[in-house]
Amino acid sequence: MSVLKIYSEKDISSFLRKRKGETKFGEKINFVKTLEDLKNHSAKYVLFGIPEDIGVRANYGIPGTSKAWEAALGSLLNIQHNHLTNAENVILLGEIDCETQMKQADNISKQEPHAVEKLGELVTQIDHKVSEVVKKVIEAGKFPIIIGGGHNNSFGNLKGTSEALKKPINCINFDAHTDFRALEHRHSGNGFSYAFEGEFLDKYFIFGLHRNYTSEAVFNSIEKNSERVKFNLFEDISVKQKQSFSEAMQEAENFCCNENFGIELDMDAIEMMGSSAITPSGFTLTEARKFIHYFSKNKNARYLHICEGSPTAAIFPNQVGKAIGYLVSDIVAH
């Protein structure tokens, strides 16, 4: 089973729009030939994509997240290389090989019996690949920046990081949804509940949860695990203004950032952002950027996952890749 397609300069040449007198980010980014080479490289950040939308389909959602990675590359590789953007500190690893699973998913008709369970089995196969790659990147002492894909991939990120560090890790999730749904077949709505059950996830904070899209059953499950699972509501931060954005970030930081933690950012929390569950009411992209900037500076941060972006769902499709470019540069730039 092919796990990872490792990129070389040749693989990205069609994305690069070179211009005389300027140097683009993609002209200064680094490559490796094998995962083993990561250990000997001085760059801190390891960027890779997960071009799949099987988890979203298995969660009764609209396909399209498989296109976010190429959109991200198209934007990120063409931002300027200058003394601030710091491309030298990034290794462009490549992409999780989702080709076989994506082809098999296309052959599963929505109407056939057990369609979502069959999609869930494919999600499990991708989980293995993601966790294996994340584990190796963390073991090499690097900081993975992962571009999804659906939020199902939170499971592989948490499992891989936890296995590399040999203990469960915490997580902060910027999201309209908990993705703490029932432990049925695997899909984009239960990555965190599966990681919690598997003891890869210790403390979990959902930042800016939308009350309208959280079932009473999920609220009850959070209540039952209140020592380890906590949230604040988008409505309390941005509508009722009970707490400021900064206070909300501090609340999350106090809960889960004193130990190793992962940063998850679901693009469906950003208002009108092209995503599988696009929302007319949510945080601004600038607030998402503040969130990434704030949490990535914490010494216990171990990875960043930006997911659920879907260019085809967007009113302005080319803005999805550009938004991801901003979010990635917020962690990498000086």
Ligand SMILES: N=CN[C@@H](CCC(=O)O)C(=O)O
């Ligand atoms: N990762 C997204 N999970 C959401 C999807 C919501 C939607 O498609 O409307 C969830 O399961 O609630």
